[in-house]
Amino acid sequence: MTQKQEFTIEDVRKIAQLSNLSLTEAELEKYAVMFTQTLDHINVLEELNTENVTETYQVNNLTNIFYDKENTTTLSQTEALANASDTKDGLFVTTGVFENGNA
Incomplete structure (x- = not known):
């Protein structure tokens, strides 16, 4: 039997x-x-x-499954950035996600 592990409020807070x-x-x-x-x-x-259980990596018996997709027309960089509110050096500019520096 494994030792009981408990999450504390401090664990959840973190x-x-x-x-x-x-x-x-x-x-x-x-x-x-x-x-x-x-x-x-x-x-x-x-x-x-699980001593006598064979290891399984996938359960669908699928082999060599590839998605045949033809190349299609995509947006140019200029078209992709056309409606962006802010760009820099040809890239989208977004606001930061981590405000408190704990990334």
Whole structure:
């Protein structure tokens, strides 16, 4: 039997910070319980005897599947940037995602 692992509120707080999410204290408590329950379900799999089970990499028995696609006309760089609100050196300019520097 595996040792029970529990998510703490601080664990959830750190995950929320890294995900740039604002959570209330009630949500932090709720997710700590839910994450712990998820780990409990995953730990059940560790108890299964898989000694005689053949490894499987994919289950559809598909081999050499390729998508035959003809080249089609695409936008030029000028056309792609035509409606952009801001560009620099031929590229789109966007606002930063990480404001607090914890990237």
